[in-house]
Amino acid sequence: MNIDIASYxxxxxxxxxxxxxxxxxxxxxxxxxxxKADMGLFFRSIHGTLNHxxxxxRIWLSRFTRVPFLANTLDQELFAAFNELRRERDAxxxxxxxxxxxxxxxxxxxxxxxxxxxxxxxxxxxxxxxIHCFNHQTHHRGQITAALSRLGVDFGVTDLIFMPDN
Numbered sequence: 001m002n003i004d005i006a007s008y009x010x011x012x013x014x015x016x017x018x019x020x021x022x023x024x025x026x027x028x029x030x031x032x033x034x035x036k037a038d039m040g041l042f043f044r045s046i047h048g049t050l051n052h053x054x055x056x057x058r059i060w061l062s063r064f065t066r067v068p069f070l071a072n073t074l075d076q077e078l079f080a081a082f083n084e085l086r087r088e089r090d091a092x093x094x095x096x097x098x099x100x101x102x103x104x105x106x107x108x109x110x111x112x113x114x115x116x117x118x119x120x121x122x123x124x125x126x127x128x129x130x131i132h133c134f135n136h137q138t139h140h141r142g143q144i145t146a147a148l149s150r151l152g153v154d155f156g157v158t159d160l161i162f163m164p165d166n
Contacts, residue, residue: 009100012134
């Protein structure tokens with residue numbers, strides 16, 4: 001299979017949605033207290049990490065599409081309730097897929113200028129930003145799956161190669 005950045009983005013956006021749906025389904029068995037307990041993750045709890053992932057994905061989607069999304073911090077709690085967080089996660093995953101499907105390598109900008117949450121002016125390669133966005137998701141989901149493993153939660157296979165074809 002030959003892959004370009006547009007194909008990569010579609011594949012990874014689909015993988016992101018598939019994994020998020022699987023993990024949220026597995027987390028239904030946990031109590032709110034278990035999801036919000038400090039597990040020693042970078043964003044402390046499973047809930048904190050889920051919120052961070054949603055904040056970060058919305059920030060990157062905003063940068064890619066130039067549709068504003070205002071975030072205060074990377075650990076901002078967008079939603080305290082699990083069901084709300086899950087609904088908004090799925091909506092954002094759908095937006096990422098829709099965005100990725102309209103990418104065409106020839107029309108991608110070369111650079112992505114943006115302002116970080118710290119107020120720093122940044123200018124990065126557009127393709128590198130896309131790769132970072134999806135790598136970031138995988139990184140933090142790895143932390144969540146480690147925490148779920150410690151809690152004895154079976155979340156199933158996480159390998160991209162096993163993602164069902166649509």
